[in-house]
Amino acid sequence: MNNLFYNKKGEDILSIWWFAVLFIVAGGVVFGTLSFYSDYADIRSFESEILINKVERCLSQNLKSNFFDGNLDIFNFCNLYKNSFEKDGNFFLKISENDKNLYLFGTQKFDEQCKIKTRVIRAKYFPECYEKEIIVFDEEGKNHFLKIVAGSNNKGETGNV
Amino acid sequence: MNKRGESIVLKEVIFLILNVFFFGIFFFFVVNASSGALVLEQYYAKEIALLLDNSEPGTKIELNISDAYAIARKNNVNLEKMFLIKDNKIVVQLSNSYTYSHTFFNDIDVIISYSENGEVLNLFISENE
Numbered sequence: 001m002n003n004l005f006y007n008k009k010g011e012d013i014l015s016i017w018w019f020a021v022l023f024i025v026a027g028g029v030v031f032g033t034l035s036f037y038s039d040y041a042d043i044r045s046f047e048s049e050i051l052i053n054k055v056e057r058c059l060s061q062n063l064k065s066n067f068f069d070g071n072l073d074i075f076n077f078c079n080l081y082k083n084s085f086e087k088d089g090n091f092f093l094k095i096s097e098n099d100k101n102l103y104l105f106g107t108q109k110f111d112e113q114c115k116i117k118t119r120v121i122r123a124k125y126f127p128e129c130y131e132k133e134i135i136v137f138d139e140e141g142k143n144h145f146l147k148i149v150a151g152s153n154n155k156g157e158t159g160n161v
Numbered sequence: 162m163n164k165r166g167e168s169i170v171l172k173e174v175i176f177l178i179l180n181v182f183f184f185g186i187f188f189f190f191v192v193n194a195s196s197g198a199l200v201l202e203q204y205y206a207k208e209i210a211l212l213l214d215n216s217e218p219g220t221k222i223e224l225n226i227s228d229a230y231a232i233a234r235k236n237n238v239n240l241e242k243m244f245l246i247k248d249n250k251i252v253v254q255l256s257n258s259y260t261y262s263h264t265f266f267n268d269i270d271v272i273i274s275y276s277e278n279g280e281v282l283n284l285f286i287s288e289n290e
Binding site for chain 1: 252256261267289
């Protein structure tokens with residue numbers, strides 16, 4: 001066994017430090033790999049963009065007066081699942097006209113966080129938001145300028161079987 | 162042999178063998194981590210959630226899930242349990258330990274079916290009544 005580590009002159013062939021460095025490198029590779037693959041893939045920006053486009057398509061028809069009064073059931077009208085906004089709090093939707101909120105669904109804090117997000121470079125735990133201004137028409141053909149803000153903080157979850 | 166008559170071959174050979182052994186383990190570990198059940202569960206849950214969010218009633222989607230099917234089969238997970246829709250969440254199970262679920266906001270009904278060999282997932286989207 002000694003011949004593996006030392007030659008006849010007592011010079012070390014295989015240093016114990018070499019193994020230590022190898023294990024440090026191995027630990028680094030394992031840690032890096034686990035960190036990379038355990039991090040979640042962030043699709044929130046895609047979700048908020050899809051949501052805003054869906055709402056825009058849904059509002060592109062001539063709208064009745066009850067929409068502008070804030071009395072339309074938007075979830076039913078645009079085929080949105082209500083619990084995803086109200087109960088689970090994963091999504092946020094705000095429709096406003098001339099700074100007056102017509103509809104606001106989801107967690108209230110998303111509204112503030114979406115505004116803050118426009119001014120910071122990175123805020124990992126804030127929702128990913130998307131904003132769009134569109135023109136819609138009422139039954140009389142009059143145009144209205146609406147601002148839609150959609151946000152997603154939906155990260156998915158791991159569960160036990 | 163060097164000038165002093167020492168054998169340097171043994172030292173180099175052992176060094177090479179140990180290097181190959183250790184890097185082989187690293188490579189095996191990285192490949193396993195990248196193709197593991199947890200990663201694929203998350204990948205498919207999010208991909209399907211985005212597809213469902215973007216779909217209109219009447220849409221039919223066919224998704225190649227051969228890699229997920231292979232993992233599920235290896236872990237003895239039934240085909241019927243691999244992909245489920247529950248309370249507007251897509252739940253993916255490829256192992257017997259964990260599932261991964263992701264919510265979607267589109268209010269639709271989804272009918273799930275599989276091809277005969279289990280490698281294609283069919284999703285038919287209809288209006289939620």
